[in-house]
């Protein structure tokens with residue numbers, strides 16, 4: 111991992127109205143850097159603002175305040191149109207591939223979609239070759255091309271989602287609870303795959319999970335979030351061995367001892 115910053119968020123705030131009288135800060139004054147080539151884990155209880163922060167970082171959700179510097183540009187102030195070339199470089203993998211993959215589309219078309227949108231190749235043959243290559247990168251075979259999402263297991267569907275997310279060689283891959291719906295054993299396989307892809311492609315990854323034990327395997331640094339704010343960001347080894355924040359210690363106390 112080099113020490114070049116890929117993305118730098120400063121003082122991000124996002125408030126949602128709960129009812130006519132009150133509102134909640136989903137993200138409250140968050141600043142963080144993501145370095146080139148690292149896997150940064152974002153951990154915290156459900157509802158603490160992880161997904162909102164991820165959406166702010168990609169510009170999918172507009173911040174009330176704050177900036178997001180990506181490749182030298184403050185993308186928090188861009189219009190949707192201006193944002194498009196940046197969104198191409200930041201891809202997301204979601205928790206539930208069953209709902210993020212269109213059930214009526216064949217795997218070939220699901221993975222080819224970003225390639226076609228961005229006119230990456232001149233011929234259908236080149237596009238299909240790239241789809242086959244991407245399937246291979248996530249350990250799926252050519253026979254998957256003409257199948258539909260429902261014909262796959264949860265773990266396989268997540269591999270398809272990952273293949274689509276890496277199709278355009280993104281600089282940043284955001285995995286939002288990407289393994290949370292999977293069995294422990296399948297979780298481990300997907301984490302292994304992400305780790306391998308990171309090495310192969312030099313990917314930078316923001317890996318979001320509510321579960322501190324899941325991220326221990328994959329994270330270089332860990333960012334702990336609570337009630338819309340960051341409690342602590344530290345290298346994974348340091349965070350596990352000497353957590354600085356009381357809330358991190360609380361989260362660690364609920365992690366099975368074998369894993370720590």
Ligand SMILES: Nc1ncnc2c1ncn2[C@@H]1O[C@H](COP(=O)(O)OP(=O)(O)O)[C@@H](O)[C@H]1O
Nearest residue numbers: 126127134136155156157158159160161162163
């Ligand atoms: N689109 C939205 N409209 C209203 N409230 C929202 C919206 N998205 C998130 N929230 C609220 O913001 C807080 C943080 O949510 P979220 O970012 O989804 O947390 P996490 O991903 O950590 O579970 C929660 O209180 C949630 O109810």
Ligand SMILES: [Mg+2]
Nearest residue numbers: 160161162287
């Ligand atoms: Mg979430």
